[in-house]
Amino acid sequence: MKTLISKNISVKPLNLQGEMGATVGSIHADNPRITCRNVNVFYGENHAIQDINLDIGTNEVISLIGPSGCGKSTFLRCLNRMNDTVESCRVNGEIKIDNVDVYSKHMDVVPLRAQVGMVFQKPNPFPKSIYDNIAYGPKIHGLASTKAELDQIVESSLRKAGLWDEVKDRLHQPGTGLSGGQQQRLCIARTLSVEPEVILMDEPCSALDPIATAKIEQLIDELRQRYTIAIVTHSMQQAARVSQRTAYFHLGKLIEVGKTSDVFTNPLHELTQDYITGRFG
Numbered sequence: 001m002k003t004l005i006s007k008n009i010s011v012k013p014l015n016l017q018g019e020m021g022a023t024v025g026s027i028h029a030d031n032p033r034i035t036c037r038n039v040n041v042f043y044g045e046n047h048a049i050q051d052i053n054l055d056i057g058t059n060e061v062i063s064l065i066g067p068s069g070c071g072k073s074t075f076l077r078c079l080n081r082m083n084d085t086v087e088s089c090r091v092n093g094e095i096k097i098d099n100v101d102v103y104s105k106h107m108d109v110v111p112l113r114a115q116v117g118m119v120f121q122k123p124n125p126f127p128k129s130i131y132d133n134i135a136y137g138p139k140i141h142g143l144a145s146t147k148a149e150l151d152q153i154v155e156s157s158l159r160k161a162g163l164w165d166e167v168k169d170r171l172h173q174p175g176t177g178l179s180g181g182q183q184q185r186l187c188i189a190r191t192l193s194v195e196p197e198v199i200l201m202d203e204p205c206s207a208l209d210p211i212a213t214a215k216i217e218q219l220i221d222e223l224r225q226r227y228t229i230a231i232v233t234h235s236m237q238q239a240a241r242v243s244q245r246t247a248y249f250h251l252g253k254l255i256e257v258g259k260t261s262d263v264f265t266n267p268l269h270e271l272t273q274d275y276i277t278g279r280f281g
């Protein structure tokens with residue numbers, strides 16, 4: 001919101017040795033909710049994520065940026081074990097959320113994926129009514145014992161996602177009948193309905209027009225008050241508008257992480273500088 005991406009960045013000496021391996025800037029967050037240490041991901045022989053160390057703070061939005069194929073989505077999907085669904089994928093290292101080891105063999109991924117919800121690039125409502133899209137998760141997680149409680153969860157989730165007023169008179173119509181931007185807010189409401197603590201967003205606006213995008217960005221800013229949010233985006237303007245910290249990935253490595261305003265106006269690493277000034281990627 002406040003940051004402009006500068007094309008006239010003062011060139012700092014290349015700093016290839018940060019506090020943690022190859023990453024420059026500070027990997028630490030105030031009040032961390034997620035801590036990642038020495039995270040590596042392989043798809044078969046392909047070493048897609050290499051030795052990532054990163055903290056993500058409570059009530060912060062962090063943007064993950066970098067050229068196509070650098071591993072942003074792979075890293076994001078590690079945080080709620082979505083990569084478990086890919087047979088060739090192997091993850092090692094340590095990821096903790098609220099000090100709980102996400103990769104512990106005792107971890108049940110069903111509640112984990114409610115606690116760490118995910119919003120995808122393309123809105124993907126279930127082929128059900130607007131009401132049932134939201135009610136489904138709370139039902140299977142046992143969050144409501146009466147119809148009145150379920151109605152309350154549906155309403156409050158849609159309100160938090162800024163969609164209630166637009167859909168309150170058509171709750172029993174199909175979710176797929178909404179506009180693209182409304183469908184994405186429906187998917188966000190669905191994520192919120194199961195009481196997450198962390199929301200992962202993988203290019204949530206890439207299929208949306210500028211007006212729908214602006215609504216989602218405003219919503220992200222509001223959601224930050226209650227949740228921890230990590231967002232993958234190809235739009236540096238979006239990263240600058242929505243996030244407090246930004247992490248720049250390159251060829252599977254976390255090159256630089258810092259305050260968004262610093263990363264965009266005063267990057268420490270030459271690769272970050274090349275990317276944000278459009279010389280690369």
Ligand SMILES: Nc1ncnc2c1ncn2[C@@H]1O[C@H](COP(=O)(O)OP(=O)(O)OP(=O)(O)O)[C@@H](O)[C@H]1O
Pocket residue numbers: 043046048066067068069070071072073074075086088
């Ligand atoms: N399901 C998969 N199976 C095998 N390899 C994969 C899979 N998903 C990603 N990869 C590989 O992992 C690497 C990182 O891909 P990833 O999708 O995480 O990058 P990205 O930065 O999110 O890219 P983009 O911006 O294009 O979405 C790439 O080499 C990619 O080919």
